[in-house]
Amino acid sequence: MAGIFSKLKQAYKLYQQVDMDKLAKLSAKVDLKEVMDKFAGMDDAQLKGLMKMMSSGGKAKKELPEINGDFYELHMRLSPEDRAIQLRVREFMEREIQPIVNNFWLHDEFPYEIIPKFAELGLCGVTYQGYECPGLSFLMEGIIAMEMARVDSSIATFFGVQSGLSMGSIYMCGSEAQKQEWLPAMHRLEKIGAFGLTEPEVGSGAAGGLTTTVKRVGDTWVLNGQKKWIGNATFADVIIIWARDVDDGEVKGFIVRKDTPGFEVEKIKGKMALRIVQNGLITLTNCAIPESDRLPHANSFKDTARVLQMTRAGVAWMAVGCARGAYENALDYTRKRKQFGKPIASFQLIQNHLVEMLSNLTAMQSLVYRLSELQDGGLLKDEHASLAKVFCSLRTRDIVSKAREVMGGNGILLDHNVARFVADAEAIYSYEGTKEINSLIVGRAITGFSAFV
Template structure:
């Protein structure tokens, strides 16, 4: 079985994993190394998604193995964080393909759905027979979507009619359902609908020519007179505050993702430094190379500490996540750049992994609020003055 190692885990957070948790993570890593890693360069270059790995990952029972359950009948948040870390250690796109379903989609259903909806859909979410994605951002509204949400939901005799457009929606073309966020026509409520992706009036198209997260098919979605029955509305989401509430348990995910990607980049850089010889000896013995490797490890330590703390002590405010996102994205961006530098020209080749992490870090740096937007959120909280355009 593949041994688990976490360079940068200076405080021994991995030691807090239980025996069954470590065993499951080792099974996951072994599967990823044997089956997924060998195909990544060709799949990434071709821009092919990883939908075919969803069923095998579901079969590992990463989240529904009773041996992993805590007293609440769910795996511990710390373990769930390490699952994200293991997936991102290999590739961010794989983590989004899996986590967008069992984390984001499932969280929305649990936080916003009725007991009947949860009972009907949850098993299918975990085994990927009932797949879904989250559609919030729009062509003209990304970070400002809360104030500019243009998709509308109009009440009809039998349910609702949706009109609008969504953009950058991950997993949209491989999901059976789309959680569409829309503003109630003529009202102030912000509603969530679980829309069948093959419903009349729904059109999805893959966004092409991407330079990051190429293993995820982000999509443009148009909704033209899409009819949705009331039973497909998540009744406990009626505002952006409810959406924020739904995602509070996922706020540490971006930090775990950053830590995992840095681990993957570090592994690639270290392996290369041990093999590559210049001036008659491995470059791992040069001071300049060691300085870069040590800095990456220091960044991992900082990021992992933040990830664990926010997992074991969940954040309840809406400002701290912006600071966490900024820190995690900054550390990630520096680490993957250093890893690429260690490899010189070889670092530009997909065969050596670093360039995937380098490119995908730009997606992390941008989504869930750009660095600038998160800076303004934290700045407003610190000073009491808003620097947003008015």
């Protein structure tokens, strides 16, 4: 509003020149000198408010609070550099993903054209040191996952598979030569990765029940079996396959290239959640892998579990992002949607639902922040990650349900985004360990007794 007083004076002079009859009538009603003196005594804020009131027919427009799912302002704990990264990811997701996401979700397709733009963020391999990776904190890895899931959980899952499970397996279990070959290219998204652990008949029982087998024959390892629900599998250049060694019974990890003879993948169709994620059913038939593509530091399921522990925290952050996206979309809707002549956000029952949603969301955010602090401090345990996965995925279900509820029938339309969050929350609830399995991990830690079969 700088210079508004001078502009008012100019306008007043013009008004004098243009319509003296109206000016004379106005002078008969009010003391124009007194009016101008009052204008002169106003500060910019007062003048701005007066102009708004005049433009709205005499009634100042109500200023609504900013829509912000970070109610406790936890972002203030970030450094300026980390905050800038968070906002850069948010801007990318809102500019590049938000306008197209519902169409691709509806058609069960992946927007391959965004991969080069995604690469420009330079964030794959978030926490890894070297190999062109950014070497950020686990806290930032979680925040990035949240910001992605806040717009779309499928894109966050694509990133989690690429940056976490696939690159993480090579980073934690691979040889130096394997790291040099794959990690820089995967960081630049020139090579896409996948992670093959789950099988058609083996999910939670992967620790001791893998049916995919491997047998060493000279300097070659021969893989046989199937893997199911493998994200990115239909277009991945490299797939990490976990298999049980028939000779010693231990689980081992292998780098399988997409053009390897005996490797086939079929897209899984008919999903109700994470529809943008291209999940595949992988079949391995006498698939021969050279010794150079065996992960040398993946020699038991404990090594597999180290990768899962690292990424499970990221899934908890994804749940937070999914919940935050649903809450913020629902809040925005209730402030615009009118019934009985008023925005439905002004009704008591709607406000009660919104506050319950925000309460759960804020608790989730506080939990995952602390979880990542433990991880950055080298104090993370399986039970810490599992408790976060249990609580956050469970509360996300509740939040998306209430978000759908406050939107009424419109809540089931993709146009309003919440329907997609409702469906995707179901997948987040189950993958990277079901609620029950993660509960048993925490239960074992606090009681000293294992309730696993």
